[in-house]
Amino acid sequence: MFDTYDALSFDCYGTLIDWETGIAAVIGPWARRFDSTLTDEQVLVAYADEEARVARETPTMLYPDVLAEAFRATxxxxxxxxxxxEAERLGSSVPDWPAFPDSHDALASLGERFRLIVLSNVDRASFEGSRQRLDIEFDHIITAQDVGSYKPAQRNFDxxxxxxxxDGLSLLRVAQSLFHDHVPAKRAGLPGVWINRRHDRPGWGATPDPGQDVRPDWEYPSMAAFAEAARA
Incomplete structure (x- = not known):
């Protein structure tokens, strides 16, 4: 069913890299110093809209500074x-965020058939740390630093x-975030695969509510499941 596509465009954070675990490792212990009852999920929900707002209001700010300011706002x-x-610790923590266990093998398998492209809300230096964790060479990388804005800004998808x-590519968008990726990708006319990493948990976590009904063309609970479907 994916034979008509020759390139896959990935979100990184939330899709390939476990950004919720990475962010919670810093802001969870901080929050519980003041209120021991706060869960990582509660703090991530409080944080989500702040990061989106800071990225929207300061589109040329580098991602480590966006993270630090979003933490202060939280x-x-x-x-x-x-x-x-502590704000600067979160800002510099991106290279420490773990890859999802299935990301490397799924990307390696998909790379045998498709060109692998990244479009991500990050700066070049931070992404290189994540790329090393993934241990994958991508065919093309587009960061927020390159574009001068952050998703869901339409300019990134332009x-x-x-x-x-x-390059004459037939492109498929592969991402976890409905808010950052699938809403603007639909506007850009890109078909999408939703990697629903939170399929077994309620709520949106570190990703804001998309605020509208959006229906990606395909949905899988993991990169491993998507790669298996693509092989079939």
Whole structure:
């Protein structure tokens, strides 16, 4: 069913890299110093809209600084102070965020049939740390630093589709976030595969509610399941 596509465009954080675990490792213990009852999920939900807002309002800010400012804003929202050292710790933590266990093997398998492209809300230096964790060479990488804006801004998808058009590629968007990826990808006319990493958990976690009904063309609970379907 995927034979008509020759390139896959991936989101990275939430799809290939477990950003919720990475973010929660810093902001969860911080929050519980003030309220021991707060769960990682509760803190991630408080954080989600702040990161999206900071990225939207300061589109040329590098991602480590977006993370740090979003952490400070989360602290203001919850009523707890965020020391600069802890804000900067979150900002510099991206290379430490773990890859999902199935990401490398799935990407290696998919790379035998498709060109692998990344469009991600990140800076080049931070992404290189994640790429090393994934241990994959991508055919093309587009970061927020390259574009000067953050998804779900349509400009990011305009850059992606222009690249695909110039290279004559039939492109499929593969991502976890409905908010950051599938809503704007639909607007850009890109078919999508939803890697629903939170299929067994309620709510949106570190990803904002998409705010509208969006129906990706395909849905799988993991990269491993998608890769198996693509092989079939």
């Amino acid at each position: 602290g203001r929202k919850l009523g707890y102070p965020v020391p600069d050292a 850059v992606l589709t222009a690249y695909a058009r110039d």
